[in-house]
Amino acid sequence: MRESVVVAGIGHTTFGAHEGRSTVSMHAEAIRHALADAGVEKDAVDGLFVKFPTSAFEFMYGQKVAEAVGLQPRIGGVWDQGGAANIGMMSFAALAIEAGQCEIAVVTFADNPKTGSRGAIAKSIGADDVFGWFGAAAGYAMIARRHMAQWGTTADQLGAVAINARANGAANPRAQLRKPLTLEGYREARSVVAPLRRDDCCLVSDGGAAVVLMSAARARALGVPAPVPILGFGQGQTSWNVELRPDLTSTCAAESAQTAFAMAGLGPDDIDVAQFYDCFTIVPIMTLEDYGFVPRGQGGAYVASEGTGLDRRLPMNTSGGLLSETGMPGMQLVIEAVRQMRGTAELQVKNARTAIVSNQGGIMHTHSTLILGQPA
Amino acid sequence: MIAENTAGVPLPVRDALSEPYWAALDDGRHIFQRCGACGHAWLPPRAECPVCLAAEWSWETASGDARLISWVVYHTAFHPAFADRLPYNVAVVELREGPRLISNISGIDDPEALQIDLPLRLSIEREGGVAIPRYVPAPENG
Numbered sequence: 001m002r003e004s005v006v007v008a009g010i011g012h013t014t015f016g017a018h019e020g021r022s023t024v025s026m027h028a029e030a031i032r033h034a035l036a037d038a039g040v041e042k043d044a045v046d047g048l049f050v051k052f053p054t055s056a057f058e059f060m061y062g063q064k065v066a067e068a069v070g071l072q073p074r075i076g077g078v079w080d081q082g083g084a085a086n087i088g089m090m091s092f093a094a095l096a097i098e099a100g101q102c103e104i105a106v107v108t109f110a111d112n113p114k115t116g117s118r119g120a121i122a123k124s125i126g127a128d129d130v131f132g133w134f135g136a137a138a139g140y141a142m143i144a145r146r147h148m149a150q151w152g153t154t155a156d157q158l159g160a161v162a163i164n165a166r167a168n169g170a171a172n173p174r175a176q177l178r179k180p181l182t183l184e185g186y187r188e189a190r191s192v193v194a195p196l197r198r199d200d201c202c203l204v205s206d207g208g209a210a211v212v213l214m215s216a217a218r219a220r221a222l223g224v225p226a227p228v229p230i231l232g233f234g235q236g237q238t239s240w241n242v243e244l245r246p247d248l249t250s251t252c253a254a255e256s257a258q259t260a261f262a263m264a265g266l267g268p269d270d271i272d273v274a275q276f277y278d279c280f281t282i283v284p285i286m287t288l289e290d291y292g293f294v295p296r297g298q299g300g301a302y303v304a305s306e307g308t309g310l311d312r313r314l315p316m317n318t319s320g321g322l323l324s325e326t327g328m329p330g331m332q333l334v335i336e337a338v339r340q341m342r343g344t345a346e347l348q349v350k351n352a353r354t355a356i357v358s359n360q361g362g363i364m365h366t367h368s369t370l371i372l373g374q375p376a
Numbered sequence: 377m378i379a380e381n382t383a384g385v386p387l388p389v390r391d392a393l394s395e396p397y398w399a400a401l402d403d404g405r406h407i408f409q410r411c412g413a414c415g416h417a418w419l420p421p422r423a424e425c426p427v428c429l430a431a432e433w434s435w436e437t438a439s440g441d442a443r444l445i446s447w448v449v450y451h452t453a454f455h456p457a458f459a460d461r462l463p464y465n466v467a468v469v470e471l472r473e474g475p476r477l478i479s480n481i482s483g484i485d486d487p488e489a490l491q492i493d494l495p496l497r498l499s500i501e502r503e504g505g506v507a508i509p510r511y512v513p514a515p516e517n518g
Contacts, residue, residue: 127420128478129386130503133466134454142468146446149492194449194463194488243468243478248446 005094006219006227007372008104009038009212010335015326016176018206019115023053024068026110026208031069034210038224040104042069045212047096047105048076049089054329055117065108075101082361083277083329084235085109087368090334091233093213103218109331110208118204128243137201139242139363140280141193146248147282148195150297155195157300159186161281162199164308165317169324172346176203177324200281203327209335216376228341231266231354232371234259242363249297253290253360253367260356260369261292268293271371272352273340274314275333277360278321287358291369310347318347330359334370341372384457387504394421396435401507406438406498408475419475440498441472442511449487463487469496469511483512 011033013026027050035042048071050062058064062077075096081088086109093105147153162181169175181199189198219227236252236259238245261267268291276284285299293314294302308316319325319336326332337355339345357370390398397420400407410417413430424431447467453459465487469479481490482499490513497514500507 127388128466129455130388130506130508131466131478131480132450132455132458132461132464133478134458135452137452138448138450138454138466141448142446142466145448146492149446191449191451194451196448243476248468 004216005097005213005230006216006224007211007230007334007338008214008219008224008227009034009036009040010210010338011035011037012209012332012335013110013207015174015205015207015328015332017114018112021112021206023110023112023116023208024064026112026206027065027108027210028068030110030208030210031106031108034106034212038212040212040222040224042071044104045071045106046074047093047102048073049093049105049107050076050078051085051089051109051329052078052080053111054082055111055113073102081366081368083279084359084361084366084368086330086334087233087357087359087370088235088366090211090213090230090370091235091368094230094233097213097215103214105213106210107213108208108210109328111328112206113327114204114206116206135193136363137196137280138193140282141196142242143248143286143364144195144280144282147286147300150249151300152297153285153300155187155197156183157285157304158195158200158281159183160304160307161278161284162186162323164303165278165321165323166199167309168318168347169320172319172325175320175325176205176327177320196280199323202279202322203324205327207326207328209328209331211331211334211338220376226342226375228338228375229373230370231373232260232262232264232369234263234369236367238365238367249286251286251290251364251367253287253358253364253369254292256358256367256369257291260371264371266354266371271314271354271356273318273337273349273355274316275318275321275337275355275357276316277330277333277358278317278323279327279329281323283360283364284316286364291356291358310349315349318345318349329361333357333359337370337372341374385504386455386457387506388508393423397421398506400435400437401500401509404500406440406500406509407435408438408471408473409433410436417474419477436473438471438473438498441514442469442496442498444481444490444492444494444496444511445470445476446492447481447487447490465490467511477509480510481512482510
C-alpha cells in the first residue's frame, strides 16, 4: 500500500475557546477548510469518518455531522478509540480507498471541553471512586511514578518534554499557549497529581480539524497541489486498565509502530521529524522507547540530554503539541506532520523527508501510528 | 488518617456479581476470584475468566500480603468530596496471589517517601459505612 493513499488536504478551526458553538459547527468549518486546501468539491466526498467529542457522547454522531455538511457517504461513522481515533480512522479510510469502498474520504474531529462539558477531564476512571481515583491525569501520574522508580526517569526529564513543546508553541502563531517555559518555572509550578505538575498536563481546548484522503492517482488527476503520501500506519491496543496492566512502563504502541514501520519499509533511523501525542509529558518519553528510537528506560535521558529541538537528531512536536498548540486529541499532530512534509511548517525542519505521528487514547489503552513522506 | 464517613464520597456500586466481594470485606475478609478451569486469579469481579473465558470460578480469601506497584498523590480534587483530604494518595496494589486493585495506603506520614514494590498488609477500613480494602506498609513480610 506504500504511497498509494495521500493526505490531499488539511483544515482546522482556531484553537482555544469557541464559546457557545456546537461541535458539529466546528466539524463543518474544519471540513470546509480541508476541502478548500485540497481543491476538492464537497460532493466528491464519499467517505466520512468522525471522531465523536470526548466531552459528551452523542449517539449517531457521525450522522449528525454528515447531515450538517450535506453528505450521504458510501462509508463512514464513528469509531471509538479515544485519542487514537484520528490516525485509527485515517487508517480505516486508507483501507477503504484501497478496497474500492470510497474514493475521497474526510476524517474529522471536533470537541469543546474548554467551554462545554469538562466531564472528560474529571471523570472517574472505573469503579474505584471510593478511593478517590478520578481524572485522566492521575492515571498518567501512576504510570509516570513507576517509570521514574523503575528506570530513573526524573522530574526534570519530564520537564524537558514540556519545555520543548512550549518553546515550539511560542513560535507558532496558531498556538493556544505561547508562553515559553523554563526549567525553574517547571519546577516551581504546582503539583496536580504527583508526580505530575501543571506543565506536564495538556491544554484544555475547543476546536475542530479535518483531513482529506484519496488515492495518489486521484490526487494527480485532480491536480491536488501537494499531496502527502501515507507511507505506513499501524495500531495497537494495550486495553487493560492501569491498575490491571501487568507492565505499567511499556505499551502496545510498540506493535502500532512496528506495523507502520514494516508497511513503510522504514525504521526509526529513517525518520526525520516526530509528532508524538503529548497529553502528559511521560507519554512522548515512553513513545520514544516503545517506537524503538531509544532503548527501554532511556526516553527521559534522551529528551533531556540529546534534546528534541529543531536542530537535534529528531525534532519533536514542532508546533507545540497538546502541551502548547492545542489540547485537541491528535489531529493537530497529523496536520503539523503534513506541513513538515510540504515544507510549510512555522518551524520547518530542513530537508525533512519523513515524519512519524503517534496518537493514543484512554490512559495508554489505544495506540495508532502514521508515517508520512514527501509530496510527489 | 482519613476521616470516616465523609459525606458525599461516592460508594461502590454493588450488583449481584460484586455483592459477595463487599459482603466479605464487611465480614473482615478480602476475596478474589479463581478460575476453575485454568487457575487464573483476578479482580475486579467479572462473570468469565479473562484468560480462558470459562464461567466456572470460585471466591478465594486473600492472604492480605501485597506489594506496592505505583502510587500518586492528589494535590487537586477532581471530586468535591475529596477536597478536604488533600493531599491524599491512591495506589495500585498487587496481591501476593496475583490480582491487582486500586487502593489507598494508610498509616503513613509522607506519601512521597513510599517505594515501589514495598511490602504491604491489608487493612480493612470503613468509608461511608462500607468496608473497603486499604493497605499499610508491612516491612516484615517481604
